[in-house]
Amino acid sequence: MELIRNINQKPPDFMEAIHKFHSKPTGFLLLAGTNGTGKTFSSKAIYNEYFVEDSDFKMILNQSDLNIKWQEQMEKWNSTLYLLNQIVNTKLLVLDDIGTRVPSVAFMDFLYIIADKRHEKKNTCGTIITTNLNAKDMREKFGDAFVSRVASGICVRYDGPDRRFNNF
Ligand SMILES: Nc1ncnc2c1ncn2[C@@H]1O[C@H](COP(=O)(O)OP(=O)(O)O)[C@@H](O)[C@H]1O
Numbered sequence: 001m002e003l004i005r006n007i008n009q010k011p012p013d014f015m016e017a018i019h020k021f022h023s024k025p026t027g028f029l030l031l032a033g034t035n036g037t038g039k040t041f042s043s044k045a046i047y048n049e050y051f052v053e054d055s056d057f058k059m060i061l062n063q064s065d066l067n068i069k070w071q072e073q074m075e076k077w078n079s080t081l082y083l084l085n086q087i088v089n090t091k092l093l094v095l096d097d098i099g100t101r102v103p104s105v106a107f108m109d110f111l112y113i114i115a116d117k118r119h120e121k122k123n124t125c126g127t128i129i130t131t132n133l134n135a136k137d138m139r140e141k142f143g144d145a146f147v148s149r150v151a152s153g154i155c156v157r158y159d160g161p162d163r164r165f166n167n168f
């Protein structure tokens with residue numbers, strides 16, 4: 001509970017979204033907002049406090065980590081089915097910083113399949129997505145079908161001050 005309590009200094013709707021998902025971590029939580037507003041920090045807090053007996057049943061990856069894993073499996077086996085199954089079957093999935101890099105079309109397809117499969121499991125599994133994109137840009141980059149799935153649960157946007165920014 002400690003980390004969750006520490007997500008302070010955020011607007012009430014941001015806090016409410018975090019608490020709501022934390023109390024029932026199924027379906028999607030979409031945390032959108034500008035850089036340094038605490039999206040990664042808040043998702044990690046939920047992730048760290050999510051209890052599963054087998055740690056294989058929770059995964060936290062940002063888009064770049066996922067892209068590296070995906071490329072490795074493509075090069076090794078010419079298939080990413082193993083990775084896809086791992087991601088689809090995990091109880092809690094955090095996909096951090098979606099949209100920060102422009103993905104290849106093939107990788108975008110992979111992200112769409114993940115969103116679709118996780119949406120099918122929305123009653124039993126939880127997925128947290130964080131992004132700097134606004135709804136319009138996300139639709140343009142990832143398509144309506146992707147957005148329709150990842151925005152099907154709790155969505156919150158916070159364009160607050162950058163906590164990393166140090167009088168640069
Ligand atoms: N509630 C908080 N309490 C203390 N530090 C925080 C909090 N939220 C964010 N931070 C710190 O602010 C910085 C930016 O947060 P981060 O979650 O990485 O932002 P984002 O993912 O939105 O770009 C990090 O160093 C993080 O540790």
Ligand SMILES: [Mg+2]
Pocket residue numbers: 039040041096097130
């Ligand atoms: Mg982040």
